[in-house]
Amino acid sequence: MKGGLSLKSKKWVVVTTAVCVLLGTSVIAFASNPIKLIINGDERYTETPPQIINGRVMVPLTAITEVFNKIVSYNANSMEVEIRDPKEKVISQMDNIEITGKESEDGIYEHLQLVTDQFSRKLDGYNVTNPTYAPEIMSVDLKGDGNKEIAVILTTGYGTGVYISELHLREGDSGIEIPVEDALIAMKKQFTGTVTSKGIDMKVNGHHTLLTNDKLNTEREHWFEEPVIGNIIYYNIENNILKASAAVQISPGEFIGELEIIYTYKNGIFQVGEAIFSQDEE
Secondary structure, three states: OOOOOOOOOOOOOOOOOEEEEEOOOOOOOOOOOOOOEEEOOEEEOOOOOOEEEOOEEEEEHHHHHHHOOOEEEEEOOOOEEEEEOOOEEEEEEEOOEEEEEEEOOOOEEEEEEEEOOOOEEEEOOOEEOOHHHOOEEEEEOOOOOOOOEEEEEEEEEEEOOEEEEEEEEEEOOOOOEOOEOOHHHHHHHHEEEEEOOOEEEEEEOOEEEEEEHHHOOOOHHHOOOOOEEEEEEEEEEEOOEEEEEEEEEEEOOEEEEEEEEEEEEEOOEEEEOOOEEEEOOO
16 A cells, blocks of 8 residues: 555544544445544544444544545555645646646645745635636736736636636735625625516615516526525626626526626725626527
């Protein structure tokens, strides 16, 4: 077996004569009162809980390797369990600006770093590994002071009817983070929607929009109780202006328009403006 973990060196305390680790993909029957797995004082929930088998405590291996930022794999042909460090790689690049990350078992890049010729800074968050949704890097002057900022847009989720992104802004010469207000929180405060007998009645900052039943494609029985925002949210920069947009959804398969917010820089933070609703073209 390649690699390994020394449980003794990590000062694990056990109440049985031996401790073993069990690959997380194994399936073994367990009692109705499972053993709790506590890591650094926090309970960790696993698909297969720890079990006592032949006087030994068996713990899912993946639960242990995640704590130490390791990747575990099993080769059925060679009967080998391999534990290794995730490899750091460049996942996005623009000129002399790079974003590096380490691939996790969950199919995401984490431990992100923003790297330039002048600095290397940690980026909070993660990005999906699908290369179609690699982090987007832009060098822009959003403050309007003649100095460039670095804008990074991460994709944290995607799928049918879903696209979620995060924006990170950094000073171009130092990598220091620039605060940005949360667009989705602001939109939810400014937007309300109601299902009526006539259709969908929406209110955005005091402005009403009624989409009548004949303008909608989905049968009423499939509508949500109220319009939903947040399943699709993305950021865009045009002519050094930062914008955020969120789709308005009334059913699993129908989006009726989007809300858009424009940011302005004031008092050291990019602040959200008023949301504007635009209806999708028929």
